[in-house]
C-alpha cells in the first residue's frame with residue numbers, strides 16, 4: 001500500500017499548493033483524483049513520482065518511508081507515472097522506449113498486447129522514432145504504453161484522456177478495468193472524465209490543495225450537479 005500522510009507542498013516563493021493531503025493507494029483499487037484546474041492534482045502526482053519533495057508530510061510504501069527517495073529510486077521500487085504532457089525522445093524508437101521502461105527485452109507477443117491496450121497498431125508504430133512527427137495523441141498513448149510495459153505495482157496516470165480519440169479512450173477504460181481486476185496494481189488516475197470517474201473505487205476531489213470530498217462513484221451525481229459551480233468541472237465530451 002502507498003500511503004500519503006498530511007502532504008504539504010510550498011513553492012519557493014512561499015505559496016502553499018498542497019495543504020495537508022492524505023490518502024492511500026491499494027492493490028486492486030482505482031482512485032480517481034478530480035477537481036478544478038490549478039487545484040494541485042499534478043503537483044500531487046509529481047510528489048508521488050518523486051519529481052517534487054513535499055515540504056512536510058510522509059509517503060509510505062509497503063511499510064517503508066520513501067518521502068526522501070528520488071524519481072529513479074521510486075521507479076525501481078515500483079511506481080510508474082504517465083505525464084499529462086508526453087515528451088519526445090529524439091533518437092529512440094518506440095520499441096527502444098518500451099524496453100527501457102520495462103528494463104528488459106520485450107517479445108512481440110508482449111509488445112502486441114501492450115499496443116492493443118492503448119489502441120495502436122503494432123506494425124505501424126513499433127519502429128517509429130519518438131520525435132515530433134508523432135502527434136500529441138500518439139505520444140500520449142505511447143507514454144501510457146511505457147507505464148504498462150513497466151508493469152509497476154503503483155500506476156499513476158495524469159489526465160490519460162487528454163488528446164486521445166474516442167476508440168482509444170474506450171480501450172483505455174477497458175485497460176484500467178482489466179489492470180484493476182488483476183489485483184496486482186494500485187492505480188491513481190487524475191481525470192475530469194465522467195467515464196473514468198464511473199469506474200473508480202474512490203473519487204477524491206481536490207480543490208485549493210485540499211481534499212474537498214471523497215467517496216465511491218455514489219458521489220458522482222452530486223459532483224455532476226455541482227458541475228455548474230466553479231469548483232469542479234467534469235467533462236463529458238470524450
Ligand SMILES: Nc1ncnc2c1ncn2[C@@H]1O[C@H](COP(=O)(O)OP(=O)(O)OP(=O)(O)O)[C@@H](O)[C@H]1O
Nearest residue numbers: 011017035036037038039040041042043044084190
Ligand atoms: N513549479 C511550479 N512553479 C510555480 N507554480 C507552480 C509549479 N507547479 C505548480 N504550480 C502552480 O500550482 C498550482 C497547481 O498546479 P497543478 O498543475 O498541480 O494543478 P492541477 O490541479 O493539476 O491543474 P490542471 O487540472 O489544470 O492540470 C497552479 O497554480 C500552478 O501554476
